[in-house]
Amino acid sequence: xxxxxSLVARIRRRDEAAFTExxxxxxxxxxxxxxxxIGDRMEAEDLTQQVFLNAFKSASSLEWKGTPVAAWLFRxxxxxxxxxxxxxxxAISVSLEKTAPVVASDDPSEIAEIKIDMERVNxxxxxxxxxxxxxxxxxxxxxxxxxxxxxxxxKSEGAIKALQHSAxxxxxxxxxxxxxxxxxxxxxxxx
Amino acid sequence: xxxxxxRLNNIFDECLxxxxxxxxxxxxxxxxxxxxSELEPLLRTSVAIKQASLVKPxxxxxARARYEFREFIAExxxxxxxxxxxxxxxxxxxxxxxxxxxxxxxxVYAASGSMPDSPLYPVKLATxxxxxxxxxxxxRKAETCADYMDRRISEIVYLANKGDQKRIAVIVKxxxxxxxxxxxxxxxxxxxxxxxxxxxxAPTLRSAPQAATxxxxxxxxxxxxxxxxxxxxxxxxxxxxxxxxSAKLKTTLNKAPESVRADVQRAMSIATAGYxxxxxxxx
Numbered sequence: 001x002x003x004x005x006s007l008v009a010r011i012r013r014r015d016e017a018a019f020t021e022x023x024x025x026x027x028x029x030x031x032x033x034x035x036x037x038i039g040d041r042m043e044a045e046d047l048t049q050q051v052f053l054n055a056f057k058s059a060s061s062l063e064w065k066g067t068p069v070a071a072w073l074f075r076x077x078x079x080x081x082x083x084x085x086x087x088x089x090x091a092i093s094v095s096l097e098k099t100a101p102v103v104a105s106d107d108p109s110e111i112a113e114i115k116i117d118m119e120r121v122n123x124x125x126x127x128x129x130x131x132x133x134x135x136x137x138x139x140x141x142x143x144x145x146x147x148x149x150x151x152x153x154x155k156s157e158g159a160i161k162a163l164q165h166s167a168x169x170x171x172x173x174x175x176x177x178x179x180x181x182x183x184x185x186x187x188x189x190x191x
Numbered sequence: 192x193x194x195x196x197x198r199l200n201n202i203f204d205e206c207l208x209x210x211x212x213x214x215x216x217x218x219x220x221x222x223x224x225x226x227x228s229e230l231e232p233l234l235r236t237s238v239a240i241k242q243a244s245l246v247k248p249x250x251x252x253x254a255r256a257r258y259e260f261r262e263f264i265a266e267x268x269x270x271x272x273x274x275x276x277x278x279x280x281x282x283x284x285x286x287x288x289x290x291x292x293x294x295x296x297x298x299v300y301a302a303s304g305s306m307p308d309s310p311l312y313p314v315k316l317a318t319x320x321x322x323x324x325x326x327x328x329x330x331r332k333a334e335t336c337a338d339y340m341d342r343r344i345s346e347i348v349y350l351a352n353k354g355d356q357k358r359i360a361v362i363v364k365x366x367x368x369x370x371x372x373x374x375x376x377x378x379x380x381x382x383x384x385x386x387x388x389x390x391x392x393a394p395t396l397r398s399a400p401q402a403a404t405x406x407x408x409x410x411x412x413x414x415x416x417x418x419x420x421x422x423x424x425x426x427x428x429x430x431x432x433x434x435x436x437s438a439k440l441k442t443t444l445n446k447a448p449e450s451v452r453a454d455v456q457r458a459m460s461i462a463t464a465g466y467x468x469x470x471x472x473x474x
Contacts, residue, residue: 016264016364023260031248045248049256056264121243139207140237140244146204161200164207165233172236 008064022069030077032141037081039122051077071152074142124174132167202226210234258375261368306349307358333376337432340369344436347458351447359454370465378472426473433466
């Protein structure tokens, strides 16, 4: 397995094999990261492709600073997503009606049954702060460690851990709240 | 001194890593009984989020994106320096023009069997590209790609016997690109055949509503059946090439000089993975 340092050197030279390597290793993760932040499948597909094309175009600016190559790709993906959302002028694209059911409760027997889908998570993350959302996207969709996330976001590991904790707490509440609202609507229909 | 909040942040982070790697929530809670009541809902929510975020790109998108990305970087690489650095760029351009002008002539025929160290080799490549571009269906493109793979393998065998490492490395790259194209075209063939098959089962068919799939009439075209036969034929062709190319490269590897062994080995890995990918798309 090549070290990241030599991989960076090959990327800077725009070595095709190096790009194939990072493409195959990160394609799914980048797609999941973008999808979690954008929601829409087709937009996520377009942006994922654009991330790798932009990576190729900006290869010469990549410098070895001890961070994994994946961190560079996620930074490009982050900028791409931010740019995309700014151009579209919207933050939330998923309506409540389109989301799938969720079971969330403080009862341990019910907690074990939590089942949610990507669309619902995407909707819930819109209620997080930008920093919380970024941590959750990188940790869960990008499958990066706390240390890697800290380097990408330019924060201490302690700060990332705190953000992660508060984000999951918020998501837990958010997912429960949405479910409560849904239950309420269903009850009204029955009456 | 670590306060309780920081301690919980650290414990949650550690447990999250463990749970995401497949350890049970219960085993984490057992290690931290004082924090169990706070940890449990956080970890349950985390696991649910992780499961929800495990979406995968569709195979169609994956194949198309991979193909387009490879084409993009190949084009960019060409813009920077010719794909075949052992020939000047102007020679390649002239070769392409010649290939167009002389298509069907003896020169093109002679070039078709040329090897990478031959002056006619650029004509061979240019002719291949033209034929591939003008192949009408995805299926035909896939077949053409597979045939060109056969040529690349013969070239690798030829160059390996000569110990020409530099040229083998270039051909292996070309082989890789062709395999990506092959998988993308095979995928497109499958999708278009499935569409045809679906159309053939449309209510416009003059068959009784209860009737099962109509039996094929000799000489007549039944879209579903014909499509399936074509796909099977393409699959058989690719499978045959996969087997014969693997055998050829294996034999070459055993006899090849040390200087080219790594490249032949790489060609074998690329060919195996590429053919498997193409065959999977036709399943």
